[in-house]
Amino acid sequence: MTEASPPVVEMRGVTKRFLEVTANDAIDFTLYRGEICALLGENGAGKTTLMNILFGYYAADEGEILIKGEPAELGSPRDAITRGVGMIHQHFTLVPSQSVLENIIIGKSAGLFLDMAAAREKLIKLQRRFGLQVDPDALVWTLSVGEQQKVEILKALYRDVDILIMDEPTAVLAPVEVGDLFKTLKTLVEEGRSVVFISHKLNEVMEISDRILVLRRGRLVAERKTEATNTQELVNLMVGRDLLERIEKKPLALGEVVLEIRGLTVEDDKGLAAVKNLDLTVRSREIVGIAGVSGNGQTELSEALFGLRAPAAGTISLQGRLLAPGSPAAAIEAGMARIPEDRIETGLLMDLSVEENLILEKHAGDDFQSRGLLRFPSIHRFSEELVKRFSILTAGRDALVKSLSGGNLQKVILARELSGRTVLVVASQPTRGLDVGAMEYIHQRLLAEQERGSAVLLISEDLDEIFTVSDRMIVMYEGIIMGDVRTNEAVREQIGLWMTGVKA
Amino acid sequence: MMRLRIVKRPPLPGWARIAIPVAAVVTTLLLSAIPILVAGANLWQSYYHLFRGALGTRFNLLETCVKASPLIFTGLAVAFAFRAKFWNIGAEGQLLAGALMATWIGIYWTWVPKFLLLPLIIVAGFLAGGAWAAVPALLKTRLRVDDVVSTLLLNYVMLHILGALLFGPLQQPGSSWPRSSEIMEAAKYPFLMIRSRFHLGIPLALVAVFVLWFINTKTVFGYQSKAVGVNLRAAGFGGISTTAVMMKTALLSGGLAGLAGVGELCALQYRLILDISPGYGYSGIVIAMLGGLHPVGVLFSALFFSVIIVGAQTMSRMTGVPSYIAEVVQGLALMVMLIFLLLTEYRIKVARK
Secondary structure (H helix, E strand, C coil): CCCCCCEEEEEEEEEEEECCEEEEEEEEEEEECCCEEEEECCCCCCHHHHHHHHCCCCCCCEEEEEECCEECCCCCHHHHHHCCEEEECCCCCCCCCCEHHHHHHCCCCCCCCCCHHHHHHHHHHHHHHHCCCCCCCCEHHHCCHHHHHHHHHHHHHHCCCCEEEEECCCCCCCHHHHHHHHHHHHHHHHCCCEEEEEECCHHHHHHHCCEEEEEECCEEEEEEEHHHCCHHHHHHHHHCCCCCCCCCCCCCCCCCEEEEEEEEEEECCCCCEEEEEEEEEEECCCEEEEECCCCCCHHHHHHHHHCCCCCCEEEEEECCEECCCCCHHHHHHCCEEEECCCHHHHHCCCCCEHHHHHCCCCCCCCCCEECCEECHHHHHHHHHHHHHHCCCCCCCCCCEHHHCCHHHHHHHHHHHHHCCCCCEEEEECCCCCCCHHHHHHHHHHHHHHHHHCCEEEEECCCHHHHHHHCCEEEEEECCEEEEEEEHHHCCHHHHHHHHCCCCC | CEEEEEEECCCCCCCHHHHHHHHHHHHHHHHHHHHHHHCCCCHHHHHHHHHHHHHCCHHHHHHHHHHHHHHHHHHHHHHHHHHCCCCCCCHHHHHHHHHHHHHHHHHHCCCCCHHHHHHHHHHHHHHHHHHHHHHHHHHHHHHCCCHHHHHHHHHHHHHHHHHHHHCCCCECCCCCCCEECCCCHHHCCCECCCCCCCECHHHHHHHHHHHHHHHHHHEHHHHHHHHHHHCHHHHHHCCCCHHHHHHHHHHHHHHHHHHHHHHHHHHHHCCCECCCCCCHHHHHHHHHHHCCCCHHHHHHHHHHHHHHHHHHHHHHHHHCCCCCHHHHHHHHHHHHHHHHHHHHHEEEEEEEC
């Protein structure tokens, strides 16, 4: 932890360019034995790129890398792993249909025969040492995201990694799981290993790290000892201006009931009830936030509302009219603006243009087609107007959506969903993975919809987001509503108890 | 030590869509030199005879067009299906279904007015091919049966149905060969140019190229079909009825392959035989890939393969290289194109250490 100890990693003047964009600009990075070093920065600041270079995933255009004092030419992640560098990406690289043990020994087994017994023993020893309890025989697809992350960590430890890079490890975790992860990371560094923690969440960085490096637009802008800084300073360093979210909520009189859910039961992919007999109403000019630890039925609830999943029982009505179950078209028709939690898999057609994404829900309407032929003049007018109105940063309406940044991807969805006659907005994790600027933009839009008279249902795992935006908050636990409280009367400790299933 | 790595590359500019197939063709021809040399022939002479044999005389040139007609149809069939990620490997079977329908109507529907017979055969042949493609599409959308496997296996089912009919009720009376009687005069495609086999199926194929381009770029269905292909889940989320789109896509794809069968039967063979198609359906896959799944690309790649197939005959006669070289070239072209497509998204980087 002290800088007197020799550095385990030294990166000097590392530069990486992608086309015209300089992702890393002459960055010096040093990592010491036994420390947790946080890389902090907004999306696109170059944190992940820098670590991908250290992991041998990208080759740097300039600069040199020393690992444990030796110059390292990293041709591939395999080179990095043999030098003791492991990286766990946001998207896991596990084989869902295989067991935990099988996943851990993949690519590691030398020789003709597998010594499963020895591998199991080694795994169990590692688990005991670091408190990473996962059943070695469980199939990976049956595990929660938090457990899968443990498997990834075990996989790295199994390969004798002593420099562990974690890319946004908490983005997918529930608060309880975050605590477990932090405990594991602390044990790791106590044993003399080193951890790089990539994040843009200030509180977590303050809690877990020993030292913080702040990146902004590909440059290293600051280095701080964690105990010698505070969140306000870090925010200023990160965004280069004072940008703590300031949202003004106007007091609004509630209108009539817009969304009415009665006795809703929704099953998950395994056929188990994930939402149980749920009742909920949301009124016009009301923002209801649904909080809860991930995996407590929020995803299934949103999918039932979106029409992606037919409920097993119960009804959903909009403005007093029953919504046809399992029909996205019916939800669109009824005036529901839907922001899915998985932007890339559910919300967008990544290989199509901005325009083709914007017209997805409206292309078959009379404005945009006649007798099966698309009416391009009005389509172009529509998409250009939306690009302008939602300030989508793109080369043009014909640019492929996959060329856009995360915040602009979400803007494309917002633009599409809010372009029609909206009576209800259902937003599921709308700001997950977005930087402060994009987050604020999305919150403003939700508030604008509310002022216009829409009902808003905001499903989020980010408790701060719910406290900032919603008028009323509901806590979901194992598919039922644990608590329902006006936001200005809500107490964090109480919410926390509800989230863990304690009824008080 | 030198090592090769595969790394993702930035998206290529628009001209690459044309440059890549062209580069693939050139590379294929270069690689084809190896089997030609192995066969012991002179390389330049061989290529000379290949191209002269396909393009050198009026007759040969028109013969190349004749060959191109079924290849354009099956190429379009596969290209349209693949664009929607309906992995139709079954154009061969759908072609046979079209030919079978044309045979049946062409022989037995004697009560149909003469001027109506050919239009009727074309429509029915289209529907027969479409229906045969609808089977795996139904299995895919209702029961999630893998379409690669089902479309491929249904080729053999159709081939055996043909065999059973040609040794049974469809067999020409008095014949011991598995072949049907000849279709009526009015069921035959007219020839459009004297002293050649340049028939109605060739302009029809060009019309199909245009129609498919039009559907792809101008219609609601073309948009929906593309959306389903890009991301099935997101298309469904956006309110598109993905099963209906998938079924319509299969119908159109199979129908186009069916028209290839109609053309072969009504323009060239006049009677159904088991080997009415020398694998046009499978060639369609290569042609679709080489053509970048674009209708105009399919047109050019079908022409390229017609040149190879027709020219290989002459080359074989003049140089002794077996005409099977045409199939070798097709195989090479598919592999080269697949590698080139991989290289449009990734590039190989040499790392020194």
